[in-house]
Amino acid sequence: MASSLFPAVHCFSYSTVSCCFFFLLFFYFPSVSHGQNTVPAMYMFGDSLVDAGNNNHIPLSLIKADFPHNGVDYPGRKATGRFSNGKNAADFLAEKLGLQSPPPYLSLPSSSNATDTFLRGVNFASGGAGILNTTHKGQCLTLDRQIELFSSVYGGLAQQLGGVETQKHLSQSIIGIVIGSNDLFGYFKSDSDSRATPQQFIDSLVFTLTAQLKRLYNLGARKIFFVGTGPIGCCPSQRIQNKTGDCHVESNYGSILYNQGVSSLLRVMKSELGDMSYSFFNAYSALMEYIQNPSKYEFTEVKAACCGLGNLNAKVACLPISSYCSNRRDYVFWDFYHPTAATSRMLTNIIFDGSHPYVYPVNVRQLADV
Numbered sequence: 001m002a003s004s005l006f007p008a009v010h011c012f013s014y015s016t017v018s019c020c021f022f023f024l025l026f027f028y029f030p031s032v033s034h035g036q037n038t039v040p041a042m043y044m045f046g047d048s049l050v051d052a053g054n055n056n057h058i059p060l061s062l063i064k065a066d067f068p069h070n071g072v073d074y075p076g077r078k079a080t081g082r083f084s085n086g087k088n089a090a091d092f093l094a095e096k097l098g099l100q101s102p103p104p105y106l107s108l109p110s111s112s113n114a115t116d117t118f119l120r121g122v123n124f125a126s127g128g129a130g131i132l133n134t135t136h137k138g139q140c141l142t143l144d145r146q147i148e149l150f151s152s153v154y155g156g157l158a159q160q161l162g163g164v165e166t167q168k169h170l171s172q173s174i175i176g177i178v179i180g181s182n183d184l185f186g187y188f189k190s191d192s193d194s195r196a197t198p199q200q201f202i203d204s205l206v207f208t209l210t211a212q213l214k215r216l217y218n219l220g221a222r223k224i225f226f227v228g229t230g231p232i233g234c235c236p237s238q239r240i241q242n243k244t245g246d247c248h249v250e251s252n253y254g255s256i257l258y259n260q261g262v263s264s265l266l267r268v269m270k271s272e273l274g275d276m277s278y279s280f281f282n283a284y285s286a287l288m289e290y291i292q293n294p295s296k297y298e299f300t301e302v303k304a305a306c307c308g309l310g311n312l313n314a315k316v317a318c319l320p321i322s323s324y325c326s327n328r329r330d331y332v333f334w335d336f337y338h339p340t341a342a343t344s345r346m347l348t349n350i351i352f353d354g355s356h357p358y359v360y361p362v363n364v365r366q367l368a369d370v
């Protein structure tokens, strides 16, 4: 397992490499080491795992992180609105691609309907967001709303550059999507007897997601990078639902079903659409590996949050009144829901260079080079 978590980078099989070594050296290696040539921008959609500050601009939202101790390890100790002690996975992935981390859409001045800004990528992700419009309604940009905003960016680009150039730019860009956890949390929180079975609920999520992904495809998305849900039952907020402090079994089961549903949806979409490529990151198996074998990855605390209050620091969010740990690198979780920057950085290494069962059918390095 360890070897596939941090695999060596194999570009081609040995025989291919040896037969055309000079060709590779000259033509292939530069695009591998830089990547910017193939991926001009990243457009990010999703929830708090990749929000770079959109919720700062939603006055009525309670789902915010633009105050200490968030950002304690961010350059300048700045609380940017990221739900992390430092950078998040969107930042680390942009770095890997040789790009600036895309700015939050809502931070762009409204007069900035500017080709240059949009061409460099935009982050639409918003803390609390879900596939369903009803998930944290009014508190965030739902995925549907994020796609609407992307459509207006598309409109701005198309007017300036024309449809053909716009499509070409977007088809080479990485379209990142990190969504599903909040819908699952919402489902498992409501314990009415009349609720759908987990499988029925997941089927309805995947049904809604199908239309959302098709909309993105119709707006030019061709390189889709999708992050499935992690072992949500093991995050501190869910562990304290279990008297033993162990993971909450039912929500983990929901996450497994969701990941199965999304990865088969992507497989079907690719076979139907032909010109779409994707990379699916199974955050469940990757994060579970850390939780089950912490010492192998230099973690000492996989249960408690670093920042918070109460049992496992999971009773209260990371607020200015909360306490926080000094050894952030040793913790898997920053607060009761979110990973530390250290965890996000390690996960992004797998996203970029890893392989099955963590990321498939290709990793993001390979997706970039399609």
Ligand SMILES: *[C@@H]1O[C@H](CO)[C@@H](O)[C@H](O)[C@H]1NC(C)=O
Residues within 6 Å of the ligand: 133, 144, 145, 148
């Ligand atoms: C969700 O909201 C969007 C607008 O943001 C709307 O277009 C869509 O029809 C809504 N979906 C449902 C299922 O109500």
Ligand SMILES: *[C@@H]1O[C@H](CO)[C@@H](O)[C@H](O)[C@H]1NC(C)=O
Residues within 6 Å of the ligand: 113, 151, 152, 153, 155, 156, 157, 159
């Ligand atoms: C930019 O302008 C175009 C054309 O006027 C419009 O369709 C689009 O909605 C605008 N986009 C944004 C983000 O304001």
Ligand SMILES: *[C@@H]1O[C@H](CO)[C@@H](O)[C@H](O)[C@H]1NC(C)=O
Residues within 6 Å of the ligand: 241, 242, 243, 244, 246, 247, 248, 249, 250
């Ligand atoms: C709590 O953890 C135990 C041990 O892993 C497990 O058997 C039990 O099902 C869990 N309870 C809940 C509510 O998830």
